[in-house]
Each structure stands twice: as structure tokens, then as C-alpha cells.
Amino acid sequence: MAEAPSLTHFDAEGRAATVDVGGKAETQRQAIARGRVVMEPATLARIVEGQMAKGDVLAVARLAGIMAAKRTADLIPLCHPLMLTKVAVNLTPTLPDAVEIEATVALTGRTGVEMEALTAVTVAALTVYDMCKAIDRGMRIEAVRLSHKSGGKSGIYEAE
Amino acid sequence: MAEAPSLTHFDAEGRAATVDVGGKAETQRQAIARGRVVMEPATLARIVEGQMAKGDVLAVARLAGIMAAKRTADLIPLCHPLMLTKVAVNLTPTLPDAVEIEATVALTGRTGVEMEALTAVTVAALTVYDMCKAIDRGMRIEAVRLSHKSGGKSGIYEAE
Amino acid sequence: MAEAPSLTHFDAEGRAATVDVGGKAETQRQAIARGRVVMEPATLARIVEGQMAKGDVLAVARLAGIMAAKRTADLIPLCHPLMLTKVAVNLTPTLPDAVEIEATVALTGRTGVEMEALTAVTVAALTVYDMCKAIDRGMRIEAVRLSHKSGGKSGIYEAE
Amino acid sequence: MAEAPSLTHFDAEGRAATVDVGGKAETQRQAIARGRVVMEPATLARIVEGQMAKGDVLAVARLAGIMAAKRTADLIPLCHPLMLTKVAVNLTPTLPDAVEIEATVALTGRTGVEMEALTAVTVAALTVYDMCKAIDRGMRIEAVRLSHKSGGKSGIYEAE
Amino acid sequence: MAEAPSLTHFDAEGRAATVDVGGKAETQRQAIARGRVVMEPATLARIVEGQMAKGDVLAVARLAGIMAAKRTADLIPLCHPLMLTKVAVNLTPTLPDAVEIEATVALTGRTGVEMEALTAVTVAALTVYDMCKAIDRGMRIEAVRLSHKSGGKSGIYEAE
Amino acid sequence: MAEAPSLTHFDAEGRAATVDVGGKAETQRQAIARGRVVMEPATLARIVEGQMAKGDVLAVARLAGIMAAKRTADLIPLCHPLMLTKVAVNLTPTLPDAVEIEATVALTGRTGVEMEALTAVTVAALTVYDMCKAIDRGMRIEAVRLSHKSGGKSGIYEAE
Numbered sequence: 001m002a003e004a005p006s007l008t009h010f011d012a013e014g015r016a017a018t019v020d021v022g023g024k025a026e027t028q029r030q031a032i033a034r035g036r037v038v039m040e041p042a043t044l045a046r047i048v049e050g051q052m053a054k055g056d057v058l059a060v061a062r063l064a065g066i067m068a069a070k071r072t073a074d075l076i077p078l079c080h081p082l083m084l085t086k087v088a089v090n091l092t093p094t095l096p097d098a099v100e101i102e103a104t105v106a107l108t109g110r111t112g113v114e115m116e117a118l119t120a121v122t123v124a125a126l127t128v129y130d131m132c133k134a135i136d137r138g139m140r141i142e143a144v145r146l147s148h149k150s151g152g153k154s155g156i157y158e159a160e
Numbered sequence: 161m162a163e164a165p166s167l168t169h170f171d172a173e174g175r176a177a178t179v180d181v182g183g184k185a186e187t188q189r190q191a192i193a194r195g196r197v198v199m200e201p202a203t204l205a206r207i208v209e210g211q212m213a214k215g216d217v218l219a220v221a222r223l224a225g226i227m228a229a230k231r232t233a234d235l236i237p238l239c240h241p242l243m244l245t246k247v248a249v250n251l252t253p254t255l256p257d258a259v260e261i262e263a264t265v266a267l268t269g270r271t272g273v274e275m276e277a278l279t280a281v282t283v284a285a286l287t288v289y290d291m292c293k294a295i296d297r298g299m300r301i302e303a304v305r306l307s308h309k310s311g312g313k314s315g316i317y318e319a320e
Numbered sequence: 321m322a323e324a325p326s327l328t329h330f331d332a333e334g335r336a337a338t339v340d341v342g343g344k345a346e347t348q349r350q351a352i353a354r355g356r357v358v359m360e361p362a363t364l365a366r367i368v369e370g371q372m373a374k375g376d377v378l379a380v381a382r383l384a385g386i387m388a389a390k391r392t393a394d395l396i397p398l399c400h401p402l403m404l405t406k407v408a409v410n411l412t413p414t415l416p417d418a419v420e421i422e423a424t425v426a427l428t429g430r431t432g433v434e435m436e437a438l439t440a441v442t443v444a445a446l447t448v449y450d451m452c453k454a455i456d457r458g459m460r461i462e463a464v465r466l467s468h469k470s471g472g473k474s475g476i477y478e479a480e
Numbered sequence: 481m482a483e484a485p486s487l488t489h490f491d492a493e494g495r496a497a498t499v500d501v502g503g504k505a506e507t508q509r510q511a512i513a514r515g516r517v518v519m520e521p522a523t524l525a526r527i528v529e530g531q532m533a534k535g536d537v538l539a540v541a542r543l544a545g546i547m548a549a550k551r552t553a554d555l556i557p558l559c560h561p562l563m564l565t566k567v568a569v570n571l572t573p574t575l576p577d578a579v580e581i582e583a584t585v586a587l588t589g590r591t592g593v594e595m596e597a598l599t600a601v602t603v604a605a606l607t608v609y610d611m612c613k614a615i616d617r618g619m620r621i622e623a624v625r626l627s628h629k630s631g632g633k634s635g636i637y638e639a640e
Numbered sequence: 641m642a643e644a645p646s647l648t649h650f651d652a653e654g655r656a657a658t659v660d661v662g663g664k665a666e667t668q669r670q671a672i673a674r675g676r677v678v679m680e681p682a683t684l685a686r687i688v689e690g691q692m693a694k695g696d697v698l699a700v701a702r703l704a705g706i707m708a709a710k711r712t713a714d715l716i717p718l719c720h721p722l723m724l725t726k727v728a729v730n731l732t733p734t735l736p737d738a739v740e741i742e743a744t745v746a747l748t749g750r751t752g753v754e755m756e757a758l759t760a761v762t763v764a765a766l767t768v769y770d771m772c773k774a775i776d777r778g779m780r781i782e783a784v785r786l787s788h789k790s791g792g793k794s795g796i797y798e799a800e
Numbered sequence: 801m802a803e804a805p806s807l808t809h810f811d812a813e814g815r816a817a818t819v820d821v822g823g824k825a826e827t828q829r830q831a832i833a834r835g836r837v838v839m840e841p842a843t844l845a846r847i848v849e850g851q852m853a854k855g856d857v858l859a860v861a862r863l864a865g866i867m868a869a870k871r872t873a874d875l876i877p878l879c880h881p882l883m884l885t886k887v888a889v890n891l892t893p894t895l896p897d898a899v900e901i902e903a904t905v906a907l908t909g910r911t912g913v914e915m916e917a918l919t920a921v922t923v924a925a926l927t928v929y930d931m932c933k934a935i936d937r938g939m940r941i942e943a944v945r946l947s948h949k950s951g952g953k954s955g956i957y958e959a960e
Binding site for chain 6: 648654675686690696700703704707711714715716718755758762766767769770771772773775777778779781782784786789799
């Protein structure tokens with residue numbers, strides 16, 4: 001399988017290492033990731049109710065996602081530590097049974113921020129799970145994916 | 161909607177707080193969570209090849225998942241810090257296009273470990289994404305859910 | 321000054337070390353700490369407005385305080401790592417010009433939790449500062465102190 | 481209240497997010513924060529004695545403050561991760577009953593470092609409390625405030 | 641080589657996992673580790689001078705070692721998070737050219753604390769290196785080893 | 801002893817502080833550190849066997865070293881937080897009784913990365929110890945030292 005694209009995080013001997021980004025230019029980079037938590041309609045109703053009155057699950061999950069984006073290099077072994085210039089996470093209740101999550105991360109630097117955006121989405125989703133698990137253990141995190149990426153050498157990526 | 165079950169992480173005023181587990185008994189608890197990363201068949205082929213020869217994506221992701229389970233209380237705002245007694249994460253290439261992930265976490269303590277198992281699964285999945293993203297940006301994390309839980313007051317939970 | 325009480329965090333040679341709590345009994349312990357952020361009345365008005373409508377400074381600060389309590393042993397060099405069973409932080413706008421903060425922390429363990437409560441109060445206060453500093457740089461954190469402590473060998477402490 | 485200054489950490493919908501500093505210029509920035517721990521005169525005497533002979537509370541607190549400045553983005557939810565170029569913390573015993581604390585933080589970057597300086601002051605103050613609490617539970621942290629700030633678009637700030 | 645003792649951190653398939661300590665008894669455990677930093681005699685002279693007058697390298701290194709012991713489970717992938725009951729680190733200038741380091745860690749729990757003691761020694765040694773590297777880049781960390789271990793099923797271990 | 805070189809991490813009063821690197825130029829910097837774990841020949845045989853078949857101690861240690869390099873500023877009190885552009889760690893079984901470790905770290909920035917390289921080596925060594933300690937408690941970490949440094953004002957350093 002000589003024609004297989006090589007994985008960037010391994011050297012010629014198959015040893016894991018960070019990618020050396022020292023030679024890359026500092027550019028403005030952005031990534032958007034998306035995902036969703038699927039749940040019982042009654043659970044979603046409870047979340048929406050809390051958002052309007054008291055007990056705002058989505059506000060807690062948003063903060064958890066933002067803070068997690070800043071911890072990405074601690075969690076993902078071969079990610080570079082980065083000085084993010086922007087992190088935003090939005091959670092949207094979507095009838096009848098889901099919370100859609102979108103995270104946007106930006107940076108002026110030498111490497112992309114898609115892992116930061118994906119980490120924000122998953123930790124926000126986990127936090128929704130944590131806060132609702134007493135009433136709905138069957139919730140699932142689905143469709144976590146990169147939605148948009150710009151600013152690197154490889155150009156703009158848009159998921160269809 | 162007076163009959164709605166109340167969310168455990170908010171007080172009567174709707175203010176977020178950890179659940180007080182001081183009165184709970186210390187019991188042996190276990191949780192298993194599952195999820196999957198869906199990808200191009202060529203990406204999976206590349207992962208399997210690396211596993212056999214060199215460049216073992218799944219070994220890196222397994223460690224990332226184990227280490228993340230220990231960081232759960234740092235990531236999920238209202239989780240209690242816990243002294244886990246066991247963490248195991250397994251990733252299984254599943255033809256034609258997925259890596260199935262399963263995490264098992266155990267504890268002798270006052271609160272369940274489902275969040276630790278779910279965190280291990282999602283961080284392992286994010287690590288697979290990170291290491292393969294240069295060859296497949298369209299990968300998705302799917303079906304992250306609790307599979308089994310035992311040892312708490314609410315008895316055994318098995319996802320169907 | 322032979323009669324001076326000795327500081328518990330130094331050995332006979334004056335070298336810093338954690339207190340050895342291995343011989344202490346596991347008891348139910350609780351601590352409450354308090355403090356306040358003093359600001360321009362217009363800043364407080366802005367916070368209260370946000371709390372009712374959108375932009376809830378106090379909800380963000382509450383979460384920051386809860387999460388910081390769990391990080392206390394990372395921050396305070398000679399604090400023991402602890403498995404807190406409860407953390408709650410409340411912030412109360414107090415006319416004309418202050419936000420009062422109270423943190424309650426509980427544990428079944430061998431050492432008290434006053435540092436965790438005090439850390440929660442100060443980080444919540446810092447977060448209020450961070451979110452309002454663009455409109456009021458002169459805010460001050462005042463009167464951070466232990467308010468109540470129970471469960472240890474030394475009995476109950478109540479600040480007058 | 482349409483004329484109220486808007487809080488920078490919320491978007492138009494009132495959702496918390498980091499401020500986007502991607503468009504800001506990299507400049508040399510500095511901040512100085514101050515605060516104090518007020519205690520029994522006998523406690524201060526004990527600290528001063530230790531400083532001269534053995535058991536140096538202030539040296540431990542200084543290090544704790546320096547290390548905490550580097551952790552600010554982990555603690556304050558909407559702070560950006562920053563590559564500080566300088567952190568210094570000084571603690572001065574002040575008769576009859578206080579330890580004055582001053583932290584200076586500098587950076588060449590896109591956002592100010594006042595939160596890092598304030599975090600250093602408060603964690604240094606908490607560490608003084610921790611190390612002296614066995615002999616004086618009534619200590620209070622007072623007057624934590626920004627003293628000086630320079631290098632940003634808004635010019636130099638000096639607390640009167 | 642069927643008779644080789646199996647490594648405890650791998651399952652039958654060779655996959656890394658934490659050891660499951662859930663079935664172990666909670667006992668009082670202690671470990672002592674030792675190591676040394678070897679340097680130019682002039683460097684040691686400078687350290688000793690600082691210790692007596694100002695600029696106490698060893699006090700900074702001691703604190704760094706204590707704090708690192710508490711972070712062991714964050715650093716060593718398969719270590720369990722533990723609630724240490726005691727951490728002490730001592731550094732002794734030893735003529736003509738070394739600083740000897742000893743760390744003692746204790747715990748009432750289900751697993752040993754030798755990794756915490758060894759981590760404290762190495763981080764204290766690294767801190768000595770950091771603070772003296774401007775005057776002596778050739779320093780070496782030598783002879784880091786377990787010196788004593790007690791409290792587990794395997795009985796007392798004493799290095800000769 | 802007026803001619804003694806001054807330690808860079810203390811001010812004129814002997815108070816610890818980070819070095820102010822704000823005035824230094826951003827240059828490409830690299831450091832390589834080395835060390836070794838010495839063990840029973842049977843332990844090394846077991847490691848080599850695992851590496852070929854299953855249970856790869858060295859792969860786990862390599863990742864632990866890489867991740868630790870990114871945490872250096874959390875561990876070493878006066879280290880600056882840095883945005884590393886490259887981290888690589890290699891572990892080589894060396895007959896009859898040692899694992900040689902080498903870490904290479906690079907950065908475009910204002911301060912050197914020797915502490916990051918040394919931290920990677922020591923944490924990789926500690927991880928080897930952790931994974932083999934059940935079969936060989938007498939392992940020792942030896943000869944941890946800086947091997948190469950380039951890119952700073954002081955020119956290239958090569959250990960003889």
C-alpha cells in the first residue's frame with residue numbers, strides 16, 4: 001500500500017510526535033465544528049424551560065465548551081499549545097429532541113484550530129449530558145464534525 | 161409543567177451547584193460508555209495498517225482517553241473529583257468505515273462514573289480525528305452514549 | 321519568642337511541607353467563606369440588568385468559583401488534594417455598589433475545606449472583575465474571610 | 481437603559497464568549513495589582529520571625545502567586561491563554577497587622593494582563609491564609625485592585 | 641520466554657490500561673525516593689550562599705517537588721489519582737558538587753505512592769536545574785530511585 | 801564573594817521571579833536533552849519483547865514525555881508558558897540494561913526550551929519506571945542532562 005497518504009503524527013519509524021510547525025507562517029485561522037445531543041423530547045422541554053426561567057443547562061455547557069477549547073493541548077496528546085484569540089460556543093434547542101452545538105475558534109498562528117473547535121463541541125455536549133442524566137440516561141452525542149476551516153495552507157474547507 | 165422532573169444540578173433558585181453526595185454510601189460503581197468515529201474506508205485501512213506495522217493511532221487514542229477520564233472533574237463544571245480505581249479504553253477497527261470505542265471506568269465511592277467513561281470515549285475519538293485529519297477531514301464522531309452503569313442507588317442500567 | 325504558636329506547614333528546620341493528615345479521622349466537614357466585589361453603582365446596575373435579561377455575569381462567576389474550588393490543591397502549594405462532596409457558590413447583588421459572594425464546600429475526609437471555600441470566593445470575584453473591567457477598572461475585592469467551619473478536631477468556628 | 485455600556489464578554493443575545501482579540505495589535509503590555517491580608521498582630525510577628533529565621537510564609541506565597549498567574553486562563557472562564565514574559569510578586573509585612581501584596585505581569589501580545597496580576601495577588605493572599613490559618617482563622621483579604629495598566633489601546637491607567 | 645513476569649499495565653491483548661485497584665484494601669502506605677543533581681562546585685557554592693542570604697534555590701525546588709507530587713496522575717498516564725495525606729521534600733547541599741534530594745509521600749489508600757515520591761524528586765531536580773542553568777548548563781540529574789516503600793501487599797521494600 | 805555569577809531567577813533582594821524576557825528577540829530555538837533508565841537485564845528483555853509483540857512500554861512513555869513537555873510551565877515554578885512548535889521523544893533499548901531517552905523541542909520565541917526537553921526526558925523515564933515497577937523496583941534514572949541548545953543569544957551549546 002505504498003501509495004497510502006502518510007499520517008502526519010508519526011515519523012518514518014512509526015513513532016508518534018507532534019508535527020513540526022516551526023516553518024509555517026503565522027496566519028489568521030478559524031475553525032467551526034458542530035455536533036448534537038439527541039434526547040427525549042421531555043428532556044429538551046425541560047432544558048428549554050430552564051433556559052427561560054431558571055436552571056440554564058445551556059449556559060453552563062457553553063462555558064464548559066469555551067474553557068475546554070483552552071485545554072485542548074492538555075487533552076489531545078499531539079496538539080500544539082496555542083494562544084487562541086477567540087472562542088465562541090452556541091447551543092440551540094432544536095425540536096423535537098436535540099440540542100445543536102456550534103463552536104467557533106480563531107487564532108493568529110502557525111497551526112489550525114479545528115481540534116479546539118471539536119473539543120469545545122464535545123465538552124459542551126458532555127456537560128449537557130451531565131446535567132440532564134438524572135432524567136434521561138439514553139441521551140446520545142451525534143454528528144460531531146468539522147464544519148468550516150480557513151486560514152491554512154490547504155485553503156478553505158467547507159463540509160457540504 | 162409542574163410535574164417535570166427537576167434537574168439535579170440546580171437549586172430551587174435555578175443556580176447551578178454540584179449535587180451534594182456527602183450523604184451517599186461508598187459503593188463499588190462501574191460505567192461503560194461507547195461511541196464511534198466514522199471515516200473514509202481508506203482512512204480506516206490506513207489506521208489498521210499502522211496498528212500492525214508502525215504508527216499506531218489507536219494506541220495513542222487509548223492513552224488519551226485514559227488520561228482524560230482522570231481529568232473529567234476539570235472539564236465538566238459540576239462533576240465531583242473522584243479517585244478512580246480503574247480506567248480501560250478499547251478501540252476496535254470495524255469494517256468498512258468506523259472505529260468503535262468502549263471505555264470502562266470503576267470506583268469505590270459516592271457517585272457514579274458515567275461522565276468519566278463518556279469523557280474517555282470522546283477524547284479518544286477526538287484523538288483519532290486529530291491524527292487522521294490530514295487525510296480525512298470529514299470524519300464524524302457518532303453515537304456516544306452510556307452503555308452500562310451499576311453500583312448506584314438507581315440500580316443497573318443497560319442500554320438496550 | 322518561644323511561646324509563639326508554631327506554623328503547621330513548616331518542619332523543625334523551617335522547611336515547608338504539607339501537614340501529615342494520615343492520622344486524622346475521616347469526618348464530615350464543611351466550610352463557608354464570604355467576600356465581596358465593590359464597584360460603581362452603574363456597574364452593579366448593569367450586572368443586575370444582565371441577570372434579568374441577558375448576559376448573566378453572576379452565573380459565569382458562580383461556575384468559575386465552583387470549578388476553582390476543585391482546583392485548590394493545584395493552586396495553593398501545601399493544600400491536600402481532596403474529594404469534595406459539595407460545592408455551592410452564590411453571588412448576591414447588594415445595593416448600591418457590591419456583589420456579595422458566599423461559597424459552601426463540604427467533604428467527608430481528613431482535613432478541612434476552608435481553603436476550597438476561600439478559593440471559590442476569590443475566583444468568583446476575579447471573574448466578576450474580568451467581565452466588568454471594560455466598564456469599571458476601579459472595582460475592588462474586599463473582605464474575603466472564613467465565615468463558618470465545622471467537622472474538624474477544633475470544633476465549630478463562626479466568625480462573629 | 482439603552483445607554484448602558486455593553487459588557488464585552490457577551491454577544492448580542494447575551495451569550496458569554498471570549499472577546500475576539502484577533503484584530504488587536506501585539507504591543508508590550510503591563511499590569512500591576514495590589515491587595516492585602518489583614519491579620520492579628522501576633523500572626524504578623526510570627527510571619528516576620530519566620531522570614532528571618534526559618535519557615536518563610538512569604539516566599540511560599542510569592543511562588544504560589546507566580547504560578548497562579550500562569551494558570552489564569554484555566555481559572556477565569558473567558559480569559560485568553562497568554563504567553564507572559566514576566567511575573568513578579570512581592571509581599572511586604574506592614575506593621576501592625578497586614579501583609580501588602582503587589583504583582584507585576586508583562587506580555588507582548590494582543591490583550592492586557594490585569595487578570596493575571598489580580599490572580600497572582602489573590603492566590604498569594606490565599607496561600608498566606610493557608611499557612612497561618614492554624615493560628616489565626618480571622619484573617620481577611622482586603623483591597624484587591626488594579627493599580628496600574630499600560631500598553632493597550634485605552635492608554636495608561638493609574639489608580640489614584 | 642513464557643516465564644517472563646507480565647507487565648501489570650497491559651491486558652492480555654497488550655493494550656495499556658490502569659491496574660484495577662478496586663479490590664485492594666485501604667492501608668497506610670508510604671514511599672521515599674531519592675536522587676541528586678550533580679554540578680560544578682562553584683554552582684553548589686552559589687546555591688549554599690543563596691540559601692543563607694537571599695535567593696533560596698532549594699526552597700523553590702522543594703515547593704515545586706511538593707506541588708508536582710500532587711500532579712502525578714496528570715503526568716504519568718496510568719497512575720491513579722490519589723488523595724495524598726503527606727508530601728515532604730528535602731534538598732541537602734552535599735560537598736563538593738551535589739544537591740541530594742529526598743521525597744516522602746504517604747497515603748491511606750488502595751495503591752502505593754512510589755510514583756508520587758519519584759515525581760517529586762525529579763521535578764525538584766529539574767527546578768534546581770532551571771534556576772542554575774544560566775551559570776552551569778552541564779548539571780546532571782543522577783540516581784533517581786525508590787529508597788523505601790511500605791504498606792502494600794508486597795511488604796516493605798528497602799533499597800540496599 | 802562579589803564575583804559570583806548572579807542567579808537569574810532572583811531579584812536584588814533575593815526574591816524569586818521569572819526572568820523578564822520581554823526585551824528578547826523571537827528566534828528559532830531548539831534543545832535536546834538526554835537521560836537513561838537503568839534496570840535489570842530481564843526487565844529490558846521484557847520491554848523489548850512487548851515492543852515487538854504487545855504491551856509497548858516505550859510507546860506509552862514517549863507520549864507521556866511529549867505531553868509533559870507541554871506542561872512544563874505548570875511544573876517548574878519560574879518557567880514561562882511557551883507555544884512549542886515541535887516535541888519529539890525517542891526511547892531506545894540499549895543492551896544489556898538500559899533505555900536511552902532523547903527529547904527534542906523547538907520553538908519560535910523569546911526564551912529557550914531546555915527545560916521542556918529535560919521535563920520530557922524525566923517524565924518519559926518516570927513512565928518507564930511506573931510500567932515496569934511491578935517486576936523491577938530497583939530501576940534508576942541516570943544522566944539526565946542537556947545535550948544541545950541553539951537559537952539563543954548565548955549561541956550553540958553542545959555537551960561534549
